Amino acid sequence: MSKIDTLCVQAGYEPKNGEPRVVPIVQSTTYAYDTASGLADLFDLKADGYFYTRLANPTVSALENKLTALDGGVCAIACASGMSATLLAILNVCNAGDNIVSANAIYGGTYNLFSITLKKYGIECRFFNPDAPQEEIEALVDEKTKVIFAETLANPTIVVLDFDKISAIAKKHKVLFMVDNTLVTPALFRPIEYGANVVLYSSSKYLDGHAVALGGVIVDGGNFDFTATNRYEEFLVPDESYHGLVYSTLGATAFGVKCRVQMMRDLGAIMSPQNAFLTNLGMETLALRMARHSENAKRVAKFLSTHEKVEWVKHPSLEGDKYYELGKKYLPDGMGGMMSFGVKGGSEKAAEFMEKLKMIKIVTHVADARSCVLHPASTTHRQLSKADLEAIGIADNLIRLSVGIESADDIIADIKNALENI
Numbered sequence: 001m002s003k004i005d006t007l008c009v010q011a012g013y014e015p016k017n018g019e020p021r022v023v024p025i026v027q028s029t030t031y032a033y034d035t036a037s038g039l040a041d042l043f044d045l046k047a048d049g050y051f052y053t054r055l056a057n058p059t060v061s062a063l064e065n066k067l068t069a070l071d072g073g074v075c076a077i078a079c080a081s082g083m084s085a086t087l088l089a090i091l092n093v094c095n096a097g098d099n100i101v102s103a104n105a106i107y108g109g110t111y112n113l114f115s116i117t118l119k120k121y122g123i124e125c126r127f128f129n130p131d132a133p134q135e136e137i138e139a140l141v142d143e144k145t146k147v148i149f150a151e152t153l154a155n156p157t158i159v160v161l162d163f164d165k166i167s168a169i170a171k172k173h174k175v176l177f178m179v180d181n182t183l184v185t186p187a188l189f190r191p192i193e194y195g196a197n198v199v200l201y202s203s204s205k206y207l208d209g210h211a212v213a214l215g216g217v218i219v220d221g222g223n224f225d226f227t228a229t230n231r232y233e234e235f236l237v238p239d240e241s242y243h244g245l246v247y248s249t250l251g252a253t254a255f256g257v258k259c260r261v262q263m264m265r266d267l268g269a270i271m272s273p274q275n276a277f278l279t280n281l282g283m284e285t286l287a288l289r290m291a292r293h294s295e296n297a298k299r300v301a302k303f304l305s306t307h308e309k310v311e312w313v314k315h316p317s318l319e320g321d322k323y324y325e326l327g328k329k330y331l332p333d334g335m336g337g338m339m340s341f342g343v344k345g346g347s348e349k350a351a352e353f354m355e356k357l358k359m360i361k362i363v364t365h366v367a368d369a370r371s372c373v374l375h376p377a378s379t380t381h382r383q384l385s386k387a388d389l390e391a392i393g394i395a396d397n398l399i400r401l402s403v404g405i406e407s408a409d410d411i412i413a414d415i416k417n418a419l420e421n422i
């Protein structure tokens with residue numbers, strides 16, 4: 001049982017004799033024990049089990065186990081949102097005075113977290129252009145660098161990451177390589193196979209797939225040696241807040257265990273059982289959906305690229321796209337449903353086009369079953385000047401399109417009609 005389609009349906013939960021076939025929602029914050037010593041063993045990590053839902057819950061565990069299996073990791077931690085997953089993963093290795101080196105083509109919320117909020121806590125972020133030569137990116141790494149961060153497929157600029165280039169830098173300097181894989185999911189790409197050490201998800205997007213449950217997941221690849229250098233001193237010395245545990249002695253699960261027993265204990269951003277249930281249910285069809293999103297997006301991108309009112313289209317499935325070769329190399333099974341394009345006539349025409357759409361709605365969300373659009377220049381990136389927008393690759397006529405799993409014929413018909421009416 002190792003094919004992705006099978007894991008999406010089956011992995012993470014194995015009922016014992018007479019137990020519910022489907023993952024039950026364990027709506028309980030607490031768990032009862034017969035003896036005080038039994039509970040003490042759990043606190044000492046001597047035994048597995050549940051004692052408080054802020055640290056672990058059976059429904060949440062089922063989802064975590066499914067993602068661990070899908071990504072080929074050693075453990076996973078489900079969080080209240082994608083943002084909290086990123087925050088906990090970063091804080092698990094970074095302290096004041098440290099820095100992270102991150103691609104600049106990343107989700108806007110993550111960009112704010114890295115450039116503004118983390119700075120207030122003394123953690124510096126050094127941004128790189130993911131298309132820059134290896135030496136230029138490598139020059140940003142120093143002895144205080146704890147993380148190299150990038151997205152597999154960047155939102156909303158649709159940059160495909162050159163994994164071999166970035167993972168070579170991380171390996172050479174023995175720095176943790178963290179990848180946000182939200183927009184392709186393990187159904188299409190498994191970053192650990194390409195050298196990533198930690199994989200992050202906003203499960204609010206394709207994993208849930210129906211826009212009903214906010215969440216995030218951290219997957220520990222278990223493939224990073226914290227004892228190889230003195231860079232991660234905190235993993236090598238006793239944790240006074242956890243009766244002297246030295247995390248590196250845990251071996252492959254050092255990152256994941258520290259993240260749960262220290263970060264989740266102190267910061268408390270666990271996913272709710274209800275959201276874990278919904279996300280797990282959505283994930284049963286993840287492989288099917290990602291194939292359909294990818295197929296539909298390819299057809300829509302092709303249609304847009306031939307339409308006279310469309311100035312440009314960015315999608316790595318299009319021959320001649322800047323990321324066509326990288327897309328072919330890393331995403332041969334599909335590229336998901338995200339794309340961006342510009343209509344002729346600038347910002348005004350972009351807004352007009354969106355208002356003429358009938359089935360496709362204007363929403364800030366992306367990556368669920370329903371097709372949707374957003375105009376970043378007038379909404380999410382409204383505060384930025386035209387020059388600022390251009391600097392981060394967002395043209396004022398850029399429309400972000402998240403292609404759903406409806407019939408491609410109907411999606412194209414809606415777009416065609418709107419284009420004809422502007």
Ligand SMILES: *Cc1c(COP(=O)(O)O)cnc(C)c1O
Pocket residue numbers: 081082083084107109110151155180182183201202203204205214215216
């Ligand atoms: C949405 C998103 C996030 C943030 O996730 P939330 O669940 O909204 O907190 C992070 N990374 C990417 C790539 C996203 O699309």
